[in-house]
Structure formats: structure tokens, C-alpha cells
Amino acid sequence: MIKAKNVYIGFGKAAKTLAFRQAQRGESVVVIEESDQMYGGTCINIACIPSKLLYELSDKPQVGGLKDNYKMAITKKRSVIGKLRYSNFHKLADQKTVKVLNGSASFIDQHTLNVKYLNGATEEVVGERIFINTGATSTIPDIPGLKESSRTVTSTDLLDQDHFPQSLAIIGGGYIGMEFATTYSQFGSKVTMINRNAEFMRGMDQDVSQAVKQNFDKAGIEVLQSAEVIRVQDQGSHAVLTVASDGSESQIMVDMILVATGRKPNIQGLNLEQAGIRYTEAGVAVDDHLRTNVQNIWAMGDVRGGAQFTFLSLDDYRIVYNQLYASGTKTTEEQVIVPKTIFLMPPLSQIGMSEREALDKKIEYRTGKVAVAGMPKAHILGHPNGFYKVLIDKEDHILGATIYAPEAHEIINIISLAMHANLPYQMLRDQIYSHPTMAEGLNDLFETIGMN
Ligand SMILES: Cc1cc2nc3c(=O)[nH]c(=O)nc-3n(C[C@H](O)[C@H](O)[C@H](O)COP(=O)(O)OP(=O)(O)OC[C@H]3O[C@@H](n4cnc5c(N)ncnc54)[C@H](O)[C@@H]3O)c2cc1C
Numbered sequence: 001m002i003k004a005k006n007v008y009i010g011f012g013k014a015a016k017t018l019a020f021r022q023a024q025r026g027e028s029v030v031v032i033e034e035s036d037q038m039y040g041g042t043c044i045n046i047a048c049i050p051s052k053l054l055y056e057l058s059d060k061p062q063v064g065g066l067k068d069n070y071k072m073a074i075t076k077k078r079s080v081i082g083k084l085r086y087s088n089f090h091k092l093a094d095q096k097t098v099k100v101l102n103g104s105a106s107f108i109d110q111h112t113l114n115v116k117y118l119n120g121a122t123e124e125v126v127g128e129r130i131f132i133n134t135g136a137t138s139t140i141p142d143i144p145g146l147k148e149s150s151r152t153v154t155s156t157d158l159l160d161q162d163h164f165p166q167s168l169a170i171i172g173g174g175y176i177g178m179e180f181a182t183t184y185s186q187f188g189s190k191v192t193m194i195n196r197n198a199e200f201m202r203g204m205d206q207d208v209s210q211a212v213k214q215n216f217d218k219a220g221i222e223v224l225q226s227a228e229v230i231r232v233q234d235q236g237s238h239a240v241l242t243v244a245s246d247g248s249e250s251q252i253m254v255d256m257i258l259v260a261t262g263r264k265p266n267i268q269g270l271n272l273e274q275a276g277i278r279y280t281e282a283g284v285a286v287d288d289h290l291r292t293n294v295q296n297i298w299a300m301g302d303v304r305g306g307a308q309f310t311f312l313s314l315d316d317y318r319i320v321y322n323q324l325y326a327s328g329t330k331t332t333e334e335q336v337i338v339p340k341t342i343f344l345m346p347p348l349s350q351i352g353m354s355e356r357e358a359l360d361k362k363i364e365y366r367t368g369k370v371a372v373a374g375m376p377k378a379h380i381l382g383h384p385n386g387f388y389k390v391l392i393d394k395e396d397h398i399l400g401a402t403i404y405a406p407e408a409h410e411i412i413n414i415i416s417l418a419m420h421a422n423l424p425y426q427m428l429r430d431q432i433y434s435h436p437t438m439a440e441g442l443n444d445l446f447e448t449i450g451m452n
């Protein structure tokens with residue numbers, strides 16, 4: 001039996017950050033991770049980092065044919081991820097008070113876990129505090145033949161494929177669907193996205209979804225709307241999808257099918273009942289301090305349900321740290337206005353209120369909008385298209401912004417800071433920015449307030 005003050009199930013973003021801080025305080029820590037290929041968690045091994053690396057590499061083809069470019073990108077991805085996994089592992093495992101166990105954990109009672117190692121051996125781990133940080137896994141819908149098809153892949157599988165998919169069907173039009181459509185079409189795949197919604201990018205302002213759709217059209221990405229896959233059958237080295245749309249059926253033959261229909265929290269197999277922990281299918285139930293109903297157990301990151309982002313998992317660490325070692329005032333309520341990016345080409349970043357939302361809520365606003373075509377840095381970067389758009393309230397504060405432009409994922413953080421500091425928009429309008437940058441586009445954006 002192993003005993004520790006702090007025991008973690010899962011080596012995710014929140015866990016590794018909080019565990020490291022506790023080790024620095026001299027507290028004993030055990031981190032239990034079921035896969036030795038997942039030290040550091042989902043983001044660095046099978047999600048954000050590999051997908052963004054391939055996204056960047058697909059936009060900067062090396063010398064050689066399509067297949068060579070793809071092959072080089074996969075090789076580079078493996079090397080980068082391997083290094084990150086190694087450094088993540090050692091950052092924790094090399095601490096004097098930390099033990100990392102490579103096994104799968106489940107509850108025996110509210111302080112005791114059973115750890116099952118790969119060789120079948122088991123061991124009990126007792127924790128004064130227990131933190132659940134087990135993340136989420138891709139769901140595969142119940143479509144006849146889909147699970148059985150040898151051509152079906154999840155994002156995890158596709159990010160580590162030696163075989164380049166010449167043609168790729170993507171089921172789902174959310175984050176993963178949109179991002180992988182972009183990356184694989186840049187690599188040269190013929191991509192068909194099958195979206196069950198009638199609207200492309202449901203809920204977005206129309207000018208945003210139209211601009212993205214135009215770029216998808218230019219890239220040759222086909223998007224089927226109001227479409228449902230009703231059957232999948234393997235045919236030689238391909239799969240045939242039967243798709244129902246507008247009352248008729250059609251067939252698509254592809255090399256691979258990416259299922260991107262959402263990810264469900266990893267609660268199965270944890271035996272949460274043994275510890276009396278409340279949960280639903282949406283995840284482990286927590287309050288706004290991330291406490292479960294059992295006083296010594298917390299849940300952080302994707303497993304607690306709600307939005308699934310690495311930056312939220314990191315903020316979950318801050319909430320629990322603040323509770324254990326500081327004022328305890330930090331809660332999930334602060335996680336509302338956060339910058340989000342879909343890594344399209346160019347990337348699409350948003351924060352706060354959209355124009356559609358402001359209209360629905362009858363909130364008074366003025367808009368500013370400026371085209372990226374007029375920004376010199378966008379020409380240097382080779383993607384002079386898209387726009388910056390912002391909504392301002394009566395008191396000159398920013399209600400929300402959309403940046404559809406190269407470097408959008410960086411620019412949005414400036415706007416986020418201004419929103420959280422409650423700065424009047426004139427501060428960003430009159431700021432001196434370095435040149436040539438995409439940030440200087442903010443001068444022009446805020447000059448257009450009320451002119452649209
Ligand atoms: C393809 C893809 C791209 C993404 N891109 C982005 C992005 O660009 N930006 C962004 O912010 N977010 C992105 N996300 C979301 C982001 O990856 C997740 O929100 C984040 O990684 C969740 O981290 P976590 O802290 O919840 O735990 P995770 O990092 O998921 O860690 C959970 C760990 O627990 C382990 N585990 C599970 N069950 C057990 C058990 N019983 N015993 C022991 N160990 C267990 C798992 O092996 C895993 O290592 C992306 C997701 C995907 C799938």
C-alpha cells in the first residue's frame with residue numbers, strides 16, 4: 001500500500017500543474033496515469049499540440065510530393081511529442097516527494113484507490129485528498145457499420161497515421177471537424193464534411209460563417225448540411241458512406257472516415273459509486289469550487305463536464321490551489337469570458353458576445369470592423385484575408401470580438417486583457433504597437449467604431 005497527502009487519477013493539465021506546486025511545498029504526491037504514452041495528458045500527446053503542429057506544417061509544404069510532406073510532418077510530430085512527454089514526465093517524477101504510477105485507478109472507498117498495472121498486478125493507494133483528472137474520450141455514434149469499418153478513425157488515430165488519407169470524410173462540424181478539414185485539405189486530402197445541422201457553423205454571426213465557408217469552398221472542402229450518415233460499408237481499401245440529406249440518399253467513397261462528434265468524460269471504470277461520488281453522463285458533479293459531494297475529492301478538467309479546453313483545465317488548477325492554500329474566493333464563475341480559437345486558415349478567434357447574441361438579448365451596441373487585406377503583416381504571412389470585428393457598449397467597453405485573421409489566436413489575448421481590465425476601447429485604438437504586426441490592426445479596428 002502507498003500513502004500520500006495528494007493522489008491524482010490522470011496526468012492531465014490540471015493535475016500536473018497542481019501536483020508540481022504541491023511538490024514544491026514539500027507535500028507528498030502520487031500521480032496515477034494509465035498509459036505511458038500519455039504522461040502530460042491529452043493536450044500534448046493526442047490533441048492540441050500534435051494537431052496544431054500538423055496544422056502549421058500542412059500550411060508550409062516542404063520540398064517533395066504531398067505524401068512526402070505528410071510523412072515528414074508525422075515524423076516531426078512524433079519527435080516533438082516524444083520530447084514533450086519525456087519532459088512532462090520528468091518534471092513531476094524527478095521531484096523528491098512525487099511518485100508516478102503507470103496503472104489504471106478505480107475507487108475502493110473515499111480515500112482508497114485500486115491501481116491495476118499493465119502486468120495485471122494491483123496495489124492500493126490511500127490519499128488524504130484525491131483529485132480526479134481523467135479527461136475525455138471520442139464518442140462514436142451508433143451508425144450501422146461505422147464502428148466495424150477498418151477505415152474509421154478518431155482524432156487520436158488520425159494524428160498518428162502513417163497512411164496518408166487521399167480522401168477523408170469527416171462526421172461532425174465542431175472544433176475537431178473544422179480544424180481537421182483545414183489541416184488535411186492543406187496536406188492535399190479531398191475532404192468531405194458531413195454536418196447534421198442545417199446551418200454551417202451554427203450560432204455564429206452570418207458574416208463570420210460566410211467568410212469561413214468561402215475559404216472552405218476555395219480550399220475545395222465540401223460541406224454537406226442537414227446530412228446524416230446512415231450506413232458505412234467497407235469496399236476493398238475504401239469505405240462507402242450512405243448519406244441521407246433533403247429526403248434523398250447519396251454515397252461517398254473515401255479512404256478514411258474521421259469521427260468528430262464530441263468527446264465524453266472518462267468516468268467509466270472509476271467506480272465512483274464506491275466512494276459515493278455523484279456524477280451524471282455529463283461528468284463528475286462539482287460545485288463552483290470544483291469540490292465533489294465528498295469532502296476530500298475534487299474533479300478538474302474535461303471529466304467534470306462542460307466546455308473542454310486546456311486553458312480551462314489549467315484554470316481549474318488555479319481554483320483548487322486558491323482553495324487549498326489561499327483565500328478560496330476563486331471559482332468557475334470567472335471562466336465565462338475566455339478567448340477561444342478554431343484553428344482554421346486563417347484561425348478564427350472569439351471572445352465575449354457575438355452580434356447575434358447582442359441582438360437576441362436586445363443589448364445596445366456599436367460595431368467596428370476592418371478587413372485584414374489592408375494589414376501589411378497579413379501579406380507577409382501569406383494570408384491577407386479575413387477581418388477584425390468588435391462590439392462596444394454604451395460606456396465604451398468591449399462586449400465581444402471576432403478575429404478571423406492570421407495570428408488571431410495571439411491578437412484575441414490583447415482584447416481579452418482589455419475586457420478583463422475593463423479598459424475603454426480608446427486605449428487599444430491609441431496604443432503604439434510594434435510594426436509590422438497583426439496587433440497594429442487594432443489601431444484601425446477601433447477607429448471604425450460606429451462607422452459601420
Ligand atoms: C484533437 C484535439 C485538439 C484539441 N485542441 C485544443 C486546443 O487547441 N486548445 C485547447 O484549449 N483545447 C484543445 N483540445 C481540448 C483539450 O485537449 C482538453 O480539454 C484537455 O486536454 C483536457 O485536459 P484534462 O486536464 O481534462 O485531462 P487530460 O489531459 O485529458 O488527462 C487525462 C489523463 O487521465 C488518464 N486517465 C484516464 N482514466 C484514467 C484512470 N482510470 N486511471 C489513470 N489514468 C487515467 C488519461 O490517460 C489522460 O492522460 C483538443 C482536444 C482534441 C481531442
Ligand SMILES: NC(=O)c1ccc[n+]([C@@H]2O[C@H](COP(=O)([O-])OP(=O)(O)OC[C@H]3O[C@@H](n4cnc5c(N)ncnc54)[C@H](O)[C@@H]3O)[C@@H](O)[C@H]2O)c1
Binds near residue numbers: 175179307
Ligand atoms: N482549438 C480548440 O480549442 C479545440 C480543438 C479541438 C477540440 N477542442 C475541444 O474538444 C471538444 C471535442 O471536439 P469535437 O469536435 O469532437 O466536438 P464538438 O462538440 O465541438 O462538435 C461535435 C459536432 O458533432 C456533431 N454531431 C454529434 N453527433 C453527431 C452525429 N451522430 N452525426 C453527425 N454529427 C454529429 C455536433 O452537432 C457537433 O457539430 C470540443 O468541444 C472542444 O472543446 C478544442
